[in-house]
Amino acid sequence: MGQATQEAIELLAEILNIQTRTLPKEADLRRRAALWHNKAHDQPVKAIGRRADEFDGRCYVKIEGSETGVSEDEFEA
Numbered sequence: 001m002g003q004a005t006q007e008a009i010e011l012l013a014e015i016l017n018i019q020t021r022t023l024p025k026e027a028d029l030r031r032r033a034a035l036w037h038n039k040a041h042d043q044p045v046k047a048i049g050r051r052a053d054e055f056d057g058r059c060y061v062k063i064e065g066s067e068t069g070v071s072e073d074e075f076e077a
Helices: 006-022
Strands: 032-037 042-055 058-063 069-071
Touching (some): 032 058
Antiparallel strands (some): 032 042, 042 058, 058 069
16 A cells, blocks of 8 residues: 555545435434325325435435335425
């Protein structure tokens, strides 16, 4: 292993900052009853966490029984 450089430490810090955005927070891991306001109707769901990905600047919530994420702006906990 070589010597650590300031550039290497800064790169490591950037990588860790990116990783913290993809990992769920403790509160997000708890299952909770919620309401999904979709286009057809309001549907009761159980939130099981936050998806790590974002699309169009929107965050998504994982719901029980589905691989589809629900946009946080359509979700009421």
